[in-house]
Amino acid sequence: MSRRALILYAHPEPRSFCAALRDVACAALAEAGYAVGVSDLYAQRFKAVLEPEDYGVLSAQQAAGEAAPFNVTLAQRRAVKEGSLAPDIARELEKLLACDLLVLVFPLWWFGMPAILKGWFDRVLLSGTVYGRSALFENGKLRGKKALVATTTGGPAEFYGAHSLNGDLLDILMPLHRGVLAFTGMTVLPPYVATHVPYAGEAARTRMLEEFAAHLRRLDELTPLPMPRVADHLHQMGHLLKAKAE
């Protein structure tokens, strides 16, 4: 059976440079033997905002104070047990669980993901299904999957770097790399970042798309980013992890 890749793509303009990055990823991964699927969040009009009804909890009852206070973690676990997940979450979760490689393609807005993509993680990464109290990092439930970020900046390359105005791109992407992808157990590959995109001419765009394709052709040789391991922190917090073991 061939390996599966899921591309999460989030840009409001179908003719954007991000769309071209997505197309490069589709082609390069297909060539490498992946079965490639795309979640085009804008085209799907993906719901970004996590709400009680996503997990079968009635908002009206909540608002009236008739139900217990809405707790995201508990509601997610109960929805899985009772089969009351919103259909769009169930569909995206199925694609995520089936993939071997997750590729995120998005423009860097305010040092982070567009809200529609952040909302995908907020809503789809269910407690108990993709992580648990001790099922984190190397024990996370998505272990074995690889993840790779491809993003674009408006600012020029000179704005990024440890001693530059905006700081290092790996620091900017840390919450996503470490707090989302590695946290759930995924192996995080080095990102591809295209800079100064709105000001790039045809030649620069072509060069960047070729760089990205080359990056993807090296996928199996890329050295993953270093990430923390639960096993190295048991002296600090073993009692907490054991207290409510998964």
Next chain:
Amino acid sequence: MSRRALILYAHPEPRSFCAALRDVACAALAEAGYAVGVSDLYAQRFKAVLEPEDYGVLSAQQAAGEAAPFNVTLAQRRAVKEGSLAPDIARELEKLLACDLLVLVFPLWWFGMPAILKGWFDRVLLSGTVYGRSALFENGKLRGKKALVATTTGGPAEFYGAHSLNGDLLDILMPLHRGVLAFTGMTVLPPYVATHVPYAGEAARTRMLEEFAAHLRRLDELTPLPMPRVADHLHQMGHLLKAKAE
């Protein structure tokens, strides 16, 4: 005229600990003489996803390829000039521009803001109005305003810190502190972070709410977080900043 504070509050549960933090902020800031406004993003059903129509650009024409490709920066600048901003963006922008202090109250989800709050920044922080190519950091158009983050974690305090599993909270909050708040010129005050909230009993909750109130009573004495200055990076990028000066 009294100083104005704007609280951006983003939690789906009206009885949450975040709601209690919001109430503490309202009371403490009113006591300090602020006129306090709250944007309760869930209650407002705030639209999280930035789309062409937010800036008077017709999606159908975009999709059919009849209009120029949608460029967020250009569309925002044109919408301000032509008065075609979505009404909800215009309202939130007015509150932002009028405030002296911005307080963000939200649960930390996946090392970041809930999508509904990220979308507030995506949609409301307009190019040309709150920042420009050289109007960044100490030259940002929101200079003179202060900003403070109040957030909550599910993980216990032991999970956070430079040598802990999740890393330092200031590193986790860096994209928000530096890439959103300081980037537009705001002075960023030290955050208040309540940890292990879902597992905290009444006593711990009361103690944390009192800590937060005390934090806010010291507002005028808090030392702002260190942030980069454009003036210190002109040797690296002065040519870029001058090329398309604001």
